[in-house]
Amino acid sequence: MDVKTNPFKAAMRSRTKQIGVWSMSASPVAVEIIGNSGFDWVCLDAEHSPVDISNLVTLLHAGSAGKAHPVVRPAWNDPVLLKRVLDVGAQTVLVPFVQNAEEARQAVAACRYPPEGIRGVSGSSRASAYGQMNGYLKKANDEICVLVQLETGSALQNLEEIAQVEGVDGVFIGPSDLAASLGHLGNPGHPDVQNAIQEAIEKLNKLGKAGGILTTDIAAARKYLEWGFTFVASALDIQLLMGGLKNALHEVTKD
Numbered sequence: 001m002d003v004k005t006n007p008f009k010a011a012m013r014s015r016t017k018q019i020g021v022w023s024m025s026a027s028p029v030a031v032e033i034i035g036n037s038g039f040d041w042v043c044l045d046a047e048h049s050p051v052d053i054s055n056l057v058t059l060l061h062a063g064s065a066g067k068a069h070p071v072v073r074p075a076w077n078d079p080v081l082l083k084r085v086l087d088v089g090a091q092t093v094l095v096p097f098v099q100n101a102e103e104a105r106q107a108v109a110a111c112r113y114p115p116e117g118i119r120g121v122s123g124s125s126r127a128s129a130y131g132q133m134n135g136y137l138k139k140a141n142d143e144i145c146v147l148v149q150l151e152t153g154s155a156l157q158n159l160e161e162i163a164q165v166e167g168v169d170g171v172f173i174g175p176s177d178l179a180a181s182l183g184h185l186g187n188p189g190h191p192d193v194q195n196a197i198q199e200a201i202e203k204l205n206k207l208g209k210a211g212g213i214l215t216t217d218i219a220a221a222r223k224y225l226e227w228g229f230t231f232v233a234s235a236l237d238i239q240l241l242m243g244g245l246k247n248a249l250h251e252v253t254k255d
Helices: 007-014 028-035 053-063 079-087 101-110 136-143 153-157 159-163 175-181 191-207 218-227 237-253
Strands: 018-023 041-045 069-073 092-095 145-150 170-173 210-214 231-236
Touching (some): 028 053, 041 231, 053 069, 053 079, 101 159, 145 159, 153 191, 159 170, 218 231
Parallel strands (some): 018 231, 041 069, 210 231
């Protein structure tokens, strides 16, 4: 058994468009459905959802047979959290609230075995098929994809330095926290926020670095792709569920 090639990391390098779904339901059934629905990636959100490490294993199992590549967002830029996420089999991580180049370097280091980084070594984790995968320790660094999330005005001021940190494969712009940071809490569509997002992706495009973003507005998703974003999440699983339920209730109760 050989180390799996990370198709998402390859897509970031070639800047091939990747359309995804954000999953906050902590449901393996939802992840399995998403995985087989034609999307390129699914974000398993462990920052703003009940997902923990044991639950994450079941979600990775559920998504393993589908097309959508799992991208795991841990709760924080913490080497212990990242170590555990990688050991249970995640190959791509989205590290939240990265503010500067040093924090980006710390995120990369946490995802790399020595001498390139500080990731702790386990010879029998799920990531290595419990020790049955040929050469995992030597090959893992090449297949781990590190995405960093910029979500404040201060972080955007440091975008170019962050994006050029060795080992950063993509930069994700967090629109909701960015809106709050810019004084527009709950309004990521505000012109100030949208201008900041457009300026950010223009800088990333000049650097040749993949940019990512989340929106549940289809028109906005198309706009972000036109602006040059590489990986765009265009739906949120719990919002789809709520919308479907509300519509079903309306249809069955209307006169």
